[in-house]
Amino acid sequence: MDYPLLNAFLTIMWVALWVMWFMLLFRIFGDIFRDDSMSGWGKAGWSVFCVVLPFLGCFVYLIARGKGMGEREARRARQNEQEFRAYVRDAAGSGQTTSTGHVDELSRLAGLHDHGDISDAEYERAKEKVLAG
Numbered sequence: 608m609d610y611p612l613l614n615a616f617l618t619i620m621w622v623a624l625w626v627m628w629f630m631l632l633f634r635i636f637g638d639i640f641r642d643d644s645m646s647g648w649g650k651a652g653w654s655v656f657c658v659v660l661p662f663l664g665c666f667v668y669l670i671a672r673g674k675g676m677g678e679r680e681a682r683r684a685r686q687n688e689q690e691f692r693a694y695v696r697d698a699a700g701s702g703q704t705t706s707t708g709h710v711d712e713l714s715r716l717a718g719l720h721d722h723g724d725i726s727d728a729e730y731e732r733a734k735e736k737v738l739a740g
Contacts, residue, residue, distance in 0.1 A: 632661065635668050638676045641683070712737045 639645070639653050657664035669676075713734065720730040 631665060632657070634676075635665055638672070638679065639668075642675075642679060709737055 635657060636654070639650050639657075642650075645653075653664070653668060657668060716725070716730060716733050716737070719725045720727070725733070
């Protein structure tokens with residue numbers, strides 16, 4: 608096989624460029640369809656432009672809307688982080704409202720009742736309170 612090192616390097620470079628090109632193309636299409644401020648016609652127009660004339664369409668999109676891509680991505684990341692933190696805060700702070708919290712509370716009450724620390728009437732009232740709330 609006669610395949611010089613320079614040709615191997617050029618082949619690797621072209622493959623890397625194609626991979627970067629497709630990553631850019633998918634990123635642009637993702638931004639087009641995630642942008643809630645753009646109308647349906649705008650999304651269709653940019654999509655057709657990027658499909659029919661891919662290089663020109665992508666470069667024009669980056670020039671026209673490139674700054675907004677980063678801002679929208681940062682806003683989306685902040686929103687996801689806030690939603691995640693709110694979910695964790697709710698899940699950690701409200702153990703009594705989850706079914707696992709109910710089970711834990713009922714098992715704790717059963718243990719107190721079996722040990723004789725609370726009476727039958729107190730156990731029934733506490734059990735009803737846990738199941739109701």
